[in-house]
Amino acid sequence: MPLPKSFYDRDPADVARELLGKLLVVDDKLRGRIVETEAYYGLSDPASRAFKGKTKLSRWMWEDAGSAFVYMVHGYWLFNVITEREGKPSGVLIRAVEPVEGIDYMIERRGTENPKNLTSGPGKLTIAFGITGKDNGTKVYDGHSRIVIEKGEMARFKIATSGRIGVREDLPEHLRFFVEGNKFVSR
DNA sequence: AGGAAGATCTACT
DNA sequence: GTAGATCTTCCTA
Numbered sequence: 001m002p003l004p005k006s007f008y009d010r011d012p013a014d015v016a017r018e019l020l021g022k023l024l025v026v027d028d029k030l031r032g033r034i035v036e037t038e039a040y041y042g043l044s045d046p047a048s049r050a051f052k053g054k055t056k057l058s059r060w061m062w063e064d065a066g067s068a069f070v071y072m073v074h075g076y077w078l079f080n081v082i083t084e085r086e087g088k089p090s091g092v093l094i095r096a097v098e099p100v101e102g103i104d105y106m107i108e109r110r111g112t113e114n115p116k117n118l119t120s121g122p123g124k125l126t127i128a129f130g131i132t133g134k135d136n137g138t139k140v141y142d143g144h145s146r147i148v149i150e151k152g153e154m155a156r157f158k159i160a161t162s163g164r165i166g167v168r169e170d171l172p173e174h175l176r177f178f179v180e181g182n183k184f185v186s187r
Numbered sequence: 188a189g190g191a192a193g194a195t196c197t198a199c200t
Numbered sequence: 201g202t203a204g205a206t207c208t209t210c211c212t213a
Binding site for chain 1: 206207208209210211
């Protein structure tokens with residue numbers, strides 16, 4: 001069962017923290033455990049795609065909680081889930097997952113057999129899972145969607161935080177969350 | 188037409 | 201570990 005829409009209708013930092021350990025599922029055959037996330041706010045966050053207002057690309061950030069927002073940067077697609085109510089842009093970037101199921105497909109798409117290099121980065125995991133701009137607007141709380149996020153079980157783990165990676169201008173708060181010691185975290 | 192963007196890969200010290 | 205090239209759209213001029 002996918003996580004309910006209400007799970008995403010909250011502050012993105014809370015959602016980012018609690019998405020750790022959850023399962024990203026695509027086409028019911030590719031599964032990955034989320035081990036690294038980042039929260040992004042809207043108009044008040046210079047690193048957010050919504051900062052400069054609605055454009056053809058960023059308009060997906062104004063969708064309702066639990067919608068997919070896929071953005072391309074430097075030739076790679078990055079997968080985000082929108083948080084908070086419709087009309088209030090914010091979201092969570094999925095930065096890394098740990099491969100769980102469908103590893104053969106991931107190896108084929110990524111062109112490498114090194115499991116550590118399959119999904120250990122935001123641009124890598126979209127390639128491994130076959131996620132592109134066409135998936136914009138997908139409702140990840142709807143069981144019929146191609147992309148959903150499920151509860152999943154994971155042994156106890158410790159959550160660490162840091163500033164966000166790669167952004168030109170970060171906010172003072174720590175908005176990156178990751179599973180401490182997990183080898184699939186991007187760095 | 189040119190540049191920016193939340194990254195990755197490769198080839199070195 | 202760090203440095204540089206290169207990746208693809210869309211946005212702004």
